[in-house]
Amino acid sequence: MKIVATFKRVPTTEAQAKVGGDGKTLDPAGWQYMASFYDEIAVEAALQTKEKHGGDVTVLTLGPSEASKEVREFLARGADSGVILKDADPAARDPRWTAKALAAKVQALGADVVFTGRVATDRDNAAVGPMLATYLGWACVTEVVALEISGAAGTAQRETEHGVETVAFSLPAVITCNKGLNEPRRPNLKGIMAAKSKPIAEESPSDAGAQAVVLSVELPPARKAGRIVGEGLAGVPALVDALKNEAKIL
């Protein structure tokens, strides 16, 4: 089976958001990067699929050359090859552009199944996975928490607000992975050494046409400091009064 897992290199959760000088982008000074949390789960799903059904895993990203660090880590965990669609300005890409560029490469790789994260933790669009499936004309199952593949078909469980939904699908398919599907493994030192000889290709993405452009970025207004209206039982009347007359929520 030809298995592809896509990932996005995103700022770590400690990165501070500060609007850049152009008013349109965030200032990346001092940021560290990582593979998006849900994409780690996608790569693990790809590795487990390979272990069960054979085949090989390619990790694919649209991003800067520096993403080779994350690619190496996935190769150390057991992926077979990596492809970086090298993009000078990945932060400017919208989900449709990203999905179309990824779709072209997935097609060229001849994949049977693609795993993506449910959402990238930086932009929060949760759009690339479904759009990728649309471009490919494949089945798509989103927010998957349990997965079973056999032959050219599979079943998956999705966790929704209304409960757990079990769906059947046939391959080829795009699966977007949610927390709970698996625990991403740690690489080990042997894997890190073995990864040295695995191939990472850097290519230009195929041009995916027009895209939405960010006009401005504003941070949410700073929250006002809280106020302590009193302590213990004695404070309750003042609190009720404030909720009724100031906040007007009682």
Added chain:
Amino acid sequence: MQPFRQLDYVRLDDSLSNEEKLARDTVRDWVSERFLPLVAEHFEAGTFPMEVVPELADLGVFGPTIPEEYGGPGLNNVAAGLIYQEMERGDSGLRSFVSVQGGLVMYPIFAYGSEEQKRRWLPLMAKGQAIGCFGLTEPDFGSNPGGMLTTAKKDGTGWVLNGRKMWITNGTVADVAVVWARAEGKIRGFLVEQGTKGFSAPEQKHKWSLRASVTSELVLEDVKVPGSALLPNGEGLKAPLGCLTQARYGIAWGALGAALACFDEGLSYAKQRIVFDKPLAGFQIPQQKLANIATQITLGQLMALHLGRLKDDGKLTPAMVSMGKRNNVHLALETARVVRDLMGANGISLEYQVGRHLCNLESVITYEGTHDIHTLAIGQELTGIQAFR
């Protein structure tokens, strides 16, 4: 506990390869997630968490530079150093366990052992399925191991060992001991297996340092071993000293790990602790202390990295390693003392890391050549005059 933030004042990270960083970060994450939650309890109880041994083996930290054909991952020396740094950021006891297994037992088997000894022990030890210890020090001979009294006498095709070793890390839990003994006038190494008649390894209790590490006496009373127990390719004091050079190189890195843990803890404590209505870190005296230890740590990092590159190029000498071990353990101990003080009463609580590191480092400055013995080694290198005796 908040996530560890490593001091990297002069961007040394930029001079590490992706593999080196990945090796370090992999071990760092493991130590944070799996080891740090356990260590304080084990330190108080005076035990080593043996349950982590299979996980250490899965990570591949035993003998990190041993080539793949003998079951190791074949890392370079900088990556290995970074691993020791991360281990000791956890606890000097953890790094000691790993150093002894890799540097003091797997290394001599690899460097001085027969093909048969290598094939038998190295893969088992890399998998953590056999634990080793290194017996050089004796009750009356520590800094001067050349005076050792333990003997090996030829007995047909085999040998009979008699003597006592002290302060031997992992002795009680070891499956195999590398025992150094005087044999026909020369110092030779023997592989003595646990369970051999006449051989025992009682634990030494009541340590207040390196508590999360097993330390033992080795007692050898007419212990008969076959000829195949002798390490055939190393003789004289230079054989055990060659092992120590390996382990001391690891300590030069490891001590930095303890220092980095203390610095990180002290810095964030000083920023959060309010005294006289403002953060402790906002006063000049604490800032001077932080500036001093940050500078010392940075110099130590430069030294360790450079020694690692030299080792990979085959240019590292024992005298250089002496300087690295001496300097970096000393700066780590100094860092721990300064941070301990900065943290006031909390600094003596095992709820924090600094007290544990401080106690541990008092062993690290003594073992693998005391601070002053390395002073004399550097002195001899500089002057050409040996002042040991």
